[in-house]
Amino acid sequence: MTDTPTLKIEGVRYIVTMDPERRIVADGSVVITGNCISQVGKSAELASTLADQTIDGSGMVLTPGFVNGHMHISYAHAVRGLFPDDLGAEYLPNVFRLQQAMSADDEYATSMLAIVELLKYGTTTFIDPGTTSHLEHCMTAYDQAGCRIVIGRNVQDRPNPLNLPVYGTDEAIRETEDVVALAASRSSELVTAWSMPFSAEFCTPELLEACDRIASDHATRSTLHFTNGPRWIEECRRTHGCTPTEYLDRHGVLNSRMTLAHSLGIGADEAHLIADRGAAVVMCPTAAVKGGAGTSSHGLLPELLEFGATVGLGTDAGNNSNLLETLRSVYLAAVLYKDGRRDVGMIPAETALELGTIGGAAALGMGDLIGSIEPGKVADLVLFDTRRAEWGALHNPINSLVYNADGRSVHTVIVDGKVVVADHRPLFVDEAALVDEVQGRGEALLKRTSVAFAPRWPVA
Numbered sequence: 001m002t003d004t005p006t007l008k009i010e011g012v013r014y015i016v017t018m019d020p021e022r023r024i025v026a027d028g029s030v031v032i033t034g035n036c037i038s039q040v041g042k043s044a045e046l047a048s049t050l051a052d053q054t055i056d057g058s059g060m061v062l063t064p065g066f067v068n069g070h071m072h073i074s075y076a077h078a079v080r081g082l083f084p085d086d087l088g089a090e091y092l093p094n095v096f097r098l099q100q101a102m103s104a105d106d107e108y109a110t111s112m113l114a115i116v117e118l119l120k121y122g123t124t125t126f127i128d129p130g131t132t133s134h135l136e137h138c139m140t141a142y143d144q145a146g147c148r149i150v151i152g153r154n155v156q157d158r159p160n161p162l163n164l165p166v167y168g169t170d171e172a173i174r175e176t177e178d179v180v181a182l183a184a185s186r187s188s189e190l191v192t193a194w195s196m197p198f199s200a201e202f203c204t205p206e207l208l209e210a211c212d213r214i215a216s217d218h219a220t221r222s223t224l225h226f227t228n229g230p231r232w233i234e235e236c237r238r239t240h241g242c243t244p245t246e247y248l249d250r251h252g253v254l255n256s257r258m259t260l261a262h263s264l265g266i267g268a269d270e271a272h273l274i275a276d277r278g279a280a281v282v283m284c285p286t287a288a289v290k291g292g293a294g295t296s297s298h299g300l301l302p303e304l305l306e307f308g309a310t311v312g313l314g315t316d317a318g319n320n321s322n323l324l325e326t327l328r329s330v331y332l333a334a335v336l337y338k339d340g341r342r343d344v345g346m347i348p349a350e351t352a353l354e355l356g357t358i359g360g361a362a363a364l365g366m367g368d369l370i371g372s373i374e375p376g377k378v379a380d381l382v383l384f385d386t387r388r389a390e391w392g393a394l395h396n397p398i399n400s401l402v403y404n405a406d407g408r409s410v411h412t413v414i415v416d417g418k419v420v421v422a423d424h425r426p427l428f429v430d431e432a433a434l435v436d437e438v439q440g441r442g443e444a445l446l447k448r449t450s451v452a453f454a455p456r457w458p459v460a
Contacts, residue, residue, distance in 0.1 A: 005052050007032040007379075007417065011043050012057030013386060014397040018064050018358045018372035022350070024397060030062065032379040035417035040373055055412060055419075059387045061397050061405075064372050065124025065148075065380035065415065066326040067360030069282030070223070070261040070314030073114035073324075074107045074132035075099040078442035080318050082453050085290075089161070094451060095319065096131075096163040101449045104134035106441050112141045113438050114324060116426050119147060121325045121407025122382040124415045125361070125370055127282075127314070129223055129261060130154030130196035135179065142191050145428050146420045148380065150364065152196030152223070153179045155211070160202040172197075173210045180218050190416060194259075195222040200244060201232040205251045212253045221257045221365050223282075227293075228265030245270035254279050259363055261314065263304070264293050271300045275307035280363035285332035286323060287316035296340030301333065302347060312363030313355045325407045330356040334402050349402040383412040 008031050015025040017040065029046040031039035039046055079098055083091055102110070111132065118126055125148040132138055135151060142149050155172035156164055167175065176195050183193035195211035197203045203211075203224075215222045228244045236244050245266055248254040256278035263274070263281045274281060281304055288295035295301075304311050313329040315321050334352035338344050361371025370380050384401070386394050388409045394400050413421035420427055446452060 004034045005417075006050075007053045007055070007414075007419075008046075008049065008051035009055045009057045009062060009381070009383070010046070012060050012062045012383075013394075015040065015062045015373060016064075016353075016397055016401070017374065018354070019374045028062075029057070030373060030381070032414070032417050035378050037373060037375050037377050037379050040375060055383070057383060059385060060411065061384040061386055061401065062373065063122070063382050063384065063401065064357045065370065065382055065413070066122045066330075066356045067312055067364060067366075067371065068118065068123045068126040068314050068324070068326045068329075069259065069312040069360055069363050070127055070129055070284055070316060071114075071118075071324055072131050072317035073118075073126070073128045074111045074138060075102055076318035076320070077110045077113045077438055078102070078106060078445050079451075080442075081322060082446075082451075083319060084453055084456070087453075093161065093163045095317075098445060098449055098451060099131060100133070100163070100165070101445060102133070104137040106445065107132060107134045107138055108141050109434065109438050109441055111138045112145065112429060113434050114318060115141065115145045115147050116429060116431055116434065117318075117324050118326075119145065119413050119415070119421050120410060120424065120426060121327065122384075122410045122413060123324070123326045124148055124380040124382070124413065125364065125366065126150070127194075127223060127259075127364065128152075129225070130198065135182065139186070139191065143188060145426075146190065146415050146418055148190045148370070148415060150192050150194055151179065151183060152176070152194045154196050154198045155207065156198045156202035157204050157207050158202045160198075162202075164198060164202065169204060169207050169210075172203075172207050173214070176211055176214050180214060180220060184218065192220065194220050197222070197224050199225040199227075200248055201235070208248075208251050208253050212255070212257065215257045221259060222253065223259040223261055225262060226260040226264075227262040233265060243267065243270050245273050249273060249277060262288070262316075264288065264295065264299065266300060268300065268303055271303045271309065272307050275304065275309035278310075280310040280312065280365075282312045282314045282360075282363055283333070284314040284316045284321065284329065285336055286321035286329050289332065289336065290321050296336040299337070299340075302337055302341070305347075305351065310359065310362045311355055312360030326356050326360075327401075327406055330402055349398050352402050353398060379414055379417040381414040382410055384409045385411040
C-alpha cells in the first residue's frame with residue numbers, strides 16, 4: 001500500500017473503455033490511485049493488486065462518466081412540469097422572470113437537486129450555461145456534491161424579448177472576467193469557468209469578441225446558445241448579408257475555443273464551416289423533440305459528424321426537456337435520425353455512446369482528462385447493475401446501454417476517484433428531504449411572482 005489512497009473495482013462483467021481501440025473488457029478490473037485510473041485489465045491479471053477499498057463489480061457494466069454539455073441546473077427544478085407544451089413565445093420570458101425572482105437559498109437547493117439527478121443517472125461532468133445568479137452561494141453545492149462542473153455568467157448587451165437582464169457592454173465584460181477569475185482562484189479543479197455570452201442575437205459584436213478574448217487570455221473556452229429561429233436568420237441575411245454561422249465567423253468567435261449549444265436552424269454549408277473552424281457542438285435532442293424543432297428531419301447531427309465536427313450531447317433545462325439524463329439524449333441521438341431520414345444506418349449505437357462520453361469530453365475541451373477508461377485519465381466512472389429487468393438478456397453491452405438501459409440501473413458513481421453514489425443513493429445529501437425542500441421553495445416562488453399555469457385536467 002502507498003500513502004495515496006487506492007480503490008479497486010474488480011470482477012466487472014464488462015468494462016466499456018471508450019479507449020482509442022474501443023475495447024470492451026469482459027471480466028475486468030480497474031485500479032484507481034488517488035483520483036486517476038492506474039490499471040485496466042482482466043480480473044485474473046490484476047488479482048494480486050490490492051487496494052484500500054474494493055468494489056465488487058460482478059454483474060455490472062462499467063462505463064466512463066457521461067458528459068452533459070448544456071443544461072441549466074439552478075432554476076428549473078423549482079417549477080418543473082409547470083408550463084404547458086404549447087406556451088410558445090411566452091415560455092422563455094416566464095422562465096427567466098421566475099429565475100430572477102429566486103433567492104440564493106432557492107438556487108442552492110434547486111442546483112443541489114439537479115446535481116443529485118445528474119449524478120444518480122450517471123452524468124459526472126456538465127455545463128451550467130450561465131443562468132445561475134448566486135454563483136458564490138451555489139459553489140458550496142458543487143463542492144458538497146463533488147461534481148465536475150463548468151460555470152459562467154450569461155451576459156447580453158442588446159434588448160431581448162426573454163426577460164434577460166441587459167448589461168452595458170463594459171459591465172458584461174467585467175462580469176465575465178470576474179466569474180472566470182472566481183473559478184480560477186479556488187483550489188478545486190472540479191469547478192471551471194467559461195465565457196458565456198447568451199447568444200449572438202442578443203450580444204453586440206464587441207461583447208462577443210471580448211468574451212472570446214477572455215477565453216483566450218485565461219486558456220478556457222466559450223459557449224453560447226445557437227438556436228437560430230426565423231427572426232435571427234432573417235436579420236443576419238438582411239442586415240449583415242450572411243448566415244448566423246458566418247456572422248460568428250466574421251467576428252472571429254467561431255474557433256476551437258467555442259462550443260455551440262443546440263445548433264438548430266443551420267444549413268449544410270454552416271455545418272461544414274463549423275467543422276472547418278474547429279468549433280464544437282452540443283446538441284440537445286431531448287429539448288429539441290419536446291419543443292417540436294424538427295430535429296429528426298432537419299437537424300444536422302449526421303452532417304456535422306460526417307464533416308468532422310466535434311460533437312457532444314446535452315439535455316437543456318429540467319423545465320424544457322423536463323429531464324437531465326444524458327443517457328436519454330444518447331438514446332435519442334441513436335434513433336431520431338434513423339426515423340427522420342428513413343435510414344437505419346444513421347448514428348449507430350456506438351456513435352451515440354461516443355457522443356455521450358469521449359465525444360462529449362472533447363466538446364468541452366476535456367478529452368485528455370475524461371471520457372474513457374484508460375490509465376492516466378481521472379476516475380469518473382459509472383457502474384450499471386445488469387441484474388435489473390431492463391438489462392435482460394445481455395449479449396451486446398453497447399446495444400443494451402444505448403437502447404434499453406437507463407439511469408435507474410446506475411448503482412455506483414465515482415467522480416475524481418471518490419464514490420458519490422453508492423447502491424443508487426447519493427452520499428452527499430438526504431435526497432428525500434431535498435425534494436421536499438424544493439417543492440416548498442417552488443410553491444413559494446410561484447406565489448410571490450403570481451405565475452400560474454393550472455393543469456388542463458381538473459384537480460379535485
